[in-house]
Amino acid sequence: MNHQHLIDSLCQSQASAGALPARADIVALRQLTQDETRSRVSRFLNTLQDSGHCPTDRAHVLERGERSVVHLPEGARAVAYHASGALEYRSGLAPFAAPFERLEEPGFLVRQLGEAAQRLKLTSWSEEGGSLAFERLWQTKAQGADREERVSPQLLVRATGAWRHALAGIPVLGAASVALTLAGDGRVDGLSVNVRPLLGESLDNATIVSQEQAARQVVERLLSLLGRAKDPLPPDVIESATMQFGYLDTGRRKTQRLLAPVFVAQVGLRHKLERQAYIIAVHATERPYLELPLFGTEAVVTRARSEACKQAAA
Numbered sequence: 001m002n003h004q005h006l007i008d009s010l011c012q013s014q015a016s017a018g019a020l021p022a023r024a025d026i027v028a029l030r031q032l033t034q035d036e037t038r039s040r041v042s043r044f045l046n047t048l049q050d051s052g053h054c055p056t057d058r059a060h061v062l063e064r065g066e067r068s069v070v071h072l073p074e075g076a077r078a079v080a081y082h083a084s085g086a087l088e089y090r091s092g093l094a095p096f097a098a099p100f101e102r103l104e105e106p107g108f109l110v111r112q113l114g115e116a117a118q119r120l121k122l123t124s125w126s127e128e129g130g131s132l133a134f135e136r137l138w139q140t141k142a143q144g145a146d147r148e149e150r151v152s153p154q155l156l157v158r159a160t161g162a163w164r165h166a167l168a169g170i171p172v173l174g175a176a177s178v179a180l181t182l183a184g185d186g187r188v189d190g191l192s193v194n195v196r197p198l199l200g201e202s203l204d205n206a207t208i209v210s211q212e213q214a215a216r217q218v219v220e221r222l223l224s225l226l227g228r229a230k231d232p233l234p235p236d237v238i239e240s241a242t243m244q245f246g247y248l249d250t251g252r253r254k255t256q257r258l259l260a261p262v263f264v265a266q267v268g269l270r271h272k273l274e275r276q277a278y279i280i281a282v283h284a285t286e287r288p289y290l291e292l293p294l295f296g297t298e299a300v301v302t303r304a305r306s307e308a309c310k311q312a313a314a
Contacts, residue, residue, distance in 0.1 A: 001234045003219050007052055010215040010265055020245055024170060026289055027259040028199035032085045042153055044087045045064045051119045060266050066253060086194045086252035093189050100156040100184035110137055111130060114160035122178050126165060127198045132178060135164040141158055162191050165289040173264050174249035194252055203258060206285040214263040217282035222267060233271060240268040260289035
């Protein structure tokens with residue numbers, strides 16, 4: 001494997017995304033109490049109801065350990081994740097219920113999603129100093145064939161839009177910060193909000209390392225994963241390599257006490273008939289503020305505050 005080629009590819013992909021800031025804040029996150037979680041769920045459901053969706057009468061709440069599940073009329077339900085405060089709503093519509101009458105242009109779907117986002121006041125979930133920006137459109141389509149191999153026309157079933165949360169212009173990487181799914185009749189089929197509440201406190205202001213230094217960290221981690229290979233990998237094994245800079249959200253099921261800058265790389269390898277893909281996060285600061293798991297299965301551990309952090313927060 002050509003290490004320098006991989007480093008160059010990672011640096012080039014990051015450079016195309018824009019210049020890196022010289023410094024970035026280490027942002028403290030707020031851990032929600034039970035009462036705050038209930039209030040957050042009520043606000044979420046009330047917003048859906050006020051926009052003409054999701055009647056909240058006869059709501060039935062069940063505690064399921066790490067999450068609260070709210071059962072709603074007509075098979076709808078909402079879920080609140082205690083560790084992160086993330087919220088999720090599903091309407092209970094059957095998968096092929098209320099499809100679009102025809103295949104629509106992406107621009108039309110984006111406008112329709114934007115109008116629905118305004119009615120749902122999705123930007124209000126962006127924390128103080130933050131912003132939400134539309135990122136991507138997904139179209140769920142269906143098509144079938146009979147025994148004579150006659151293929152039916154494509155059917156557009158759902159349109160989903162994703163928004164990315166950013167703090168001081170730095171994106172929060174991970175799952176979509178907000179995802180909204182619409183049925184063909186304009187009904188909200190699904191909505192998720194994965195924006196962690198802030199404490200309103202900056203623990204530190206750290207210097208950002210260079211792209212090349214981050215790319216070398218990625219290569220070291222990748223080599224540690226590939227170290228057990230019996231045969232050396234050929235130079236052209238790298239199929240794709242990209243790298244992003246931002247804060248890291250570790251997932252809605254995991255507790256997280258701060259946001260710290262990282263570089264997240266996606267590396268695809270192809271050797272003969274086998275393909276492998278890796279997502280690797282490395283620190284974007286000289287001092288590590290989070291312990292990043294190598295395989296993505298361990299919980300991220302927050303390091304204790306240093307005296308310098310305590311003074312910066314004072």
